[in-house]
Amino acid sequence: MTRKRIVLTLLHRLAVLAYVAFALFPLFWLLKVSVTPTSLLYTEGIRLWPSRASLEHYAFVLTHSSFPTFFLNSTIVSGATAVIVTIVASLAGYAMSRFVFRGKYWIVALLLLTQMFPLVMLIAPMFKMLSPLGLTNSLTGLVIVYVAFNVPFATFLMQSFFDGIPKDLEDAAMIDGATRFTAFRQIILPLTLPGIAATLGFVFTAAWSELLFALMLISGNQATTFPVGLLSFVSKFSVDFGQMMAAGVLALIPACLFFLLIQRYLVQGLTAGAVKG
Amino acid sequence: MASITIEAITKTFGTVPVLNDIDLSIADGEFVVLVGPSGCGKSTLLRMIAGLEDITAGEIRIDDRRINEVAPKDRDIAMVFQSYALYPHMTVADNMSYSLKLRKTAKERIAEAVGAAAGKLGLDPLLARRPKALSGGQRQRVAMGRAIVRHPKAFLFDEPLSNLDARLREQMRAEIKRLHKSIGATSVYVTHDQIEAMTLADRIVAMHGGIIQQVGNPLDLYDRPANLFVAGFIGSPAMNFVEGHRRAGAIETDDGSKIAIPDGVQLAEGQAVTVGIRPEHVRIVAGPEAGSYAARVDLVEPTGFGTIVHVRLLGQDLKIYTLERGIAAVGQPLHIALDGARLHVFDRETTNRIG
Ligand SMILES: Nc1ncnc2c1ncn2[C@@H]1O[C@H](COP(=O)(O)OP(=O)(O)OP(=O)(O)O)[C@@H](O)[C@H]1O
Ligand SMILES: [Mg+2]
Numbered sequence: 132m133t134r135k136r137i138v139l140t141l142l143h144r145l146a147v148l149a150y151v152a153f154a155l156f157p158l159f160w161l162l163k164v165s166v167t168p169t170s171l172l173y174t175e176g177i178r179l180w181p182s183r184a185s186l187e188h189y190a191f192v193l194t195h196s197s198f199p200t201f202f203l204n205s206t207i208v209s210g211a212t213a214v215i216v217t218i219v220a221s222l223a224g225y226a227m228s229r230f231v232f233r234g235k236y237w238i239v240a241l242l243l244l245t246q247m248f249p250l251v252m253l254i255a256p257m258f259k260m261l262s263p264l265g266l267t268n269s270l271t272g273l274v275i276v277y278v279a280f281n282v283p284f285a286t287f288l289m290q291s292f293f294d295g296i297p298k299d300l301e302d303a304a305m306i307d308g309a310t311r312f313t314a315f316r317q318i319i320l321p322l323t324l325p326g327i328a329a330t331l332g333f334v335f336t337a338a339w340s341e342l343l344f345a346l347m348l349i350s351g352n353q354a355t356t357f358p359v360g361l362l363s364f365v366s367k368f369s370v371d372f373g374q375m376m377a378a379g380v381l382a383l384i385p386a387c388l389f390f391l392l393i394q395r396y397l398v399q400g401l402t403a404g405a406v407k408g
Numbered sequence: 409m410a411s412i413t414i415e416a417i418t419k420t421f422g423t424v425p426v427l428n429d430i431d432l433s434i435a436d437g438e439f440v441v442l443v444g445p446s447g448c449g450k451s452t453l454l455r456m457i458a459g460l461e462d463i464t465a466g467e468i469r470i471d472d473r474r475i476n477e478v479a480p481k482d483r484d485i486a487m488v489f490q491s492y493a494l495y496p497h498m499t500v501a502d503n504m505s506y507s508l509k510l511r512k513t514a515k516e517r518i519a520e521a522v523g524a525a526a527g528k529l530g531l532d533p534l535l536a537r538r539p540k541a542l543s544g545g546q547r548q549r550v551a552m553g554r555a556i557v558r559h560p561k562a563f564l565f566d567e568p569l570s571n572l573d574a575r576l577r578e579q580m581r582a583e584i585k586r587l588h589k590s591i592g593a594t595s596v597y598v599t600h601d602q603i604e605a606m607t608l609a610d611r612i613v614a615m616h617g618g619i620i621q622q623v624g625n626p627l628d629l630y631d632r633p634a635n636l637f638v639a640g641f642i643g644s645p646a647m648n649f650v651e652g653h654r655r656a657g658a659i660e661t662d663d664g665s666k667i668a669i670p671d672g673v674q675l676a677e678g679q680a681v682t683v684g685i686r687p688e689h690v691r692i693v694a695g696p697e698a699g700s701y702a703a704r705v706d707l708v709e710p711t712g713f714g715t716i717v718h719v720r721l722l723g724q725d726l727k728i729y730t731l732e733r734g735i736a737a738v739g740q741p742l743h744i745a746l747d748g749a750r751l752h753v754f755d756r757e758t759t760n761r762i763g
Contacts, residue, residue, distance in 0.1 A: 299493035302460050305480040306487045307507035307554070321497045 158383075165189070165376035172373060188377035197352050198378050201360035206385055208270050208356055209338040212277040216285050216334045217327055219278070224289025225315060229298070242283040250280070254347050267348050273356070276348070277338045285330050292326025293319070328393035335389055339382075357382050410471040410561035410594055411436045412457060417466035419452055419618075426452050428618045430466070434562075434596065439588050441597045441605040443641065444615035450598040453615075454564050457596060459483050470561060481510075486555035487564040490571065492547045494539040494554070501526075501535040504553045511558070525557045528587070545576045556587065562594040569604065581607060602642050606630070614638045632752075636759040639684045639752055645729060647684045650722045651756065654679045659753075663723035668699060670751045673763035681762065684752035687716065687729035691745045692736065700745045705736045719744065 164172070165188055167181040175181060192198050226232070227239070257276060258267060266272030296319055304314035320327075342358040349355055357378070364375035412434040419427040427449045434440050442450045455461040457468060459480035468475055475483055486507075494503050501522055508518045526532050529549045539547055548568065555563055568584075569577045585608055588595060599605055605612050606626045614621045614629060614637070622634040633639035639647050652661040654675040659667040667683055669675060693700055703719035703726070710716075710733070717728040717736045721744060728744070736742060753762045 297491060297493065299489045299491045300495065302455075302458075302480075303487070303489060303493040303554075304495070304506070305460070306458055306483075306485060308481045308510035310479070310481060313510070318495055 161376050161379050164372055165380050167373060169371075169373050188373040189381070192374055192377045192381065196363075196374070196378075197355070198357070198360060198381070200353065201355050201357040202381070202385070204270060204354060205339055205357040205382070208273050208277065209335050209385075211270075211274045212281065212338040213331045213335040215274070215278050216281045217289075217330045219282050220285035220289045220330060221320070221323070221327065223282070223286045224291075225293050225319070227286065227290040228293035229301075242286060245280070245283050250343055254343065257344070258347060261348065268350055268354055270354055272348055273345060273354075276344050277334075277341065281334045281337060285334055288330050288333065289323070289326060292323050292329075296322050328395075332390055332393055336386055339386055412562060412594060412596070413467075413469040413472075414453075414457070415467045415469070417453070417456065417463060417468065419449070419456065419461065419464045426618050427456075430618075430620055432613060432620065432623065434594060437592045437594055439595045439597065439608060439610045440613060441599060441609035441611070442613045442615060443599060443602060443605040444621075445641070446600060448615045449618045450600075450615060451566050454487075454566050454596060454598050457562075458485055458487050458564055484561045485564060486558065486560040486562075487566065488551045488555050488568040490567040492539075492551040492571075494547055494550055496539050499536050499538055500531060500542070500550050500553075503539070503550055504531075504557050507554070507558050521557045522553075525553045528556070528590075529553050529583075544572055545580070548572060548576075548580060552584075552587070556591065559591075560593070562596065565595065565597040565599075567599055568597075570599070570601070577601075577604075584608060602644060606642070612642075614641060616641075632761070633684075634761050636682060636684075636754050639754065639761075643686055645687045645716055645727050647686050647752070648690070648724065648726050650683045650685075650724055650726075652681060652683060654681065659683060661722045665701065665722050667722075667746065667751070668748060670748055670753065670763060673753050675753070675762065680756040682754045682756050682759075684754065685746050685750065687727040689747040689750035690726065690728040691747065692717070692728060692730060692732075693743045693745045696743055697745065699748075700743045703742050703744050705738050705740045705742060708736055708738060717742075 163180060166184040166186065167175075168183060168185045168187060171181050171183060227235070261267050261272050261276070264272075266275065300318050300322070301311070301314040304318045305311060309317065340358055341356075345356045345359045346362070349359060361375055361378055361382075364371045364378070412432075414430055414432040414434075417427055417430040418425070430453060432440075442453065444450055452461060456463055459475070459478060463476050470483065470485075495506065498506065504522045504525060505518045508521060513521075522535070523532075526535060529552055531546075531549055531553055534542060534546060534550070539550065542550065548571070551568065565584075569580050572580060581604055584597075588608075597604075597608060609626050611623060612626050612629050613623050616637045622629055622638045624632075629638055629642050633642060633647075636649070640649070650661050650667070652659040652667065654660075654669070654677055657669070659669055659675075659681060661667065661683075675681065696702065701721055703721040705717060706720055706725065707718040708715060709718070714729055714731045715733060715735070717730060719726050719728065719742060726744075754760065755762055
């Protein structure tokens, strides 16, 4: 390597490092505040780590608040949303990718249309629709709303994954004796696992961090999800930052676990070797 | 084993016509090769036989059973794709046994069939591998193996060798021929490689623009091409074409030379014709003789086995294929004679063969 190359590589690494530091710093700050005892929070000035770290906020959040319930609610809502959306989007995306059918153009246009409005506009009509059905203040209602708003994008996402799988594969399977659905299930779906994992992850995080609808449609504690729950640390006169941050750190755990679970599929290039290449 | 009958098949994609009124009967055990330039509808026809494309009009029968509406899986046909289309998440053995598993064949029978097919194709050491870990030639073999395990009624091949290098292609070509001899199954084979067509086919179907141009055994197409398209498509190096008119009992070419009209060819005075002569039927003669032409060597292409000599003659770049070496050097004058019995005369209007 020449001198110039070394310098360039070094600069490149530094730039990447700076970016990573920039992106991760808020997370670090979250962690730092969550382990800072309340008595030290305002007295020590700005420093990278408190002189004494404690887990008191965590203990409080887990034992003396409704956060365990909020977590459970969020997990149920996000998990159900992710699974339902992924199933629907897989089937719809497959149809979009493989078939020419009447009205396809209009269906695509409609799907796109749903993505164009700011959600705030839709809250009042949503509430009006869900309320007589008894679906406000319920996790089921939230799941329905989240599914509705996530299906269009997830469908396009899945379609692009199906587009990447050679059509010859299912043709071959059908000639081998499979019905189209069997070919879909046994040949195409296993090859789309990375796509399915990505869709699951995307929808799960979207639902996990959704605040607006959760705030507007839910009022009782028993159906509150965690982002709304976080707001309960903001009282009229003060914000309990320590507890809020501790709850925030805890809220990261399910999302991290989820990605840990699916990351194997996210990085895997299963289609390699299907056709020439 | 089965016969395939294709009757008045027409195919349009939207409003684009691709196949036009195709008729073809394929006998039980016959090896039929579809040839034609890119885009002429070979794959489309093959996929219609397989059931992967709808039939716009007409009828396809397998053993006298109409299959227009029969799903691909119920046609009992095997197909080898140009891309091989191996299932990437399955091992070679699973790839080959997939069709048998779908048919709920007993485990021992499957193992037996896969073993036999693998033995035939030399795949035994590869059975546990995934397609990713195979070379192009090996993938091709697996694709063949997947087709032969279940003894289907017919085999369809869509340019199975076009992704292989020349040497491997030659080897696989011979292997396919040997397989066909031993299995004897009805086969439809698509290629645009005319050597493959010539060597493999019991009958060649030459297609162009969605229409069948000629059907016949390979040497028939070579010796008596039905029209200009077939004449130009079959044979390598390709046939020479010289344009002219009948004038005063001979064919006068556009540069004023004369070619004697072959025996048994009837032409009207002034009729526009194209005369075809294969490069191997053009002779280099020692000196001027009756009906010979003087020319000058333009380019020499030694192929190892023979030599292709290009000369400017009759207003053409005329190719001569000769097995003698060192016979011509660039710029050297030559005397050329056309083998009168091997001339092909085509009507220039209809492009059809006159004689
Ligand atoms: N799904 C489709 N929609 C529209 N046109 C199509 C479709 N499939 C094929 N065609 C057209 O039909 C014609 C024939 O295609 P086909 O694939 O049968 O050609 P081919 O003879 O197999 O060519 P090649 O030698 O390149 O494989 C082409 O002009 C192609 O553009
Ligand atoms: Mg083709």
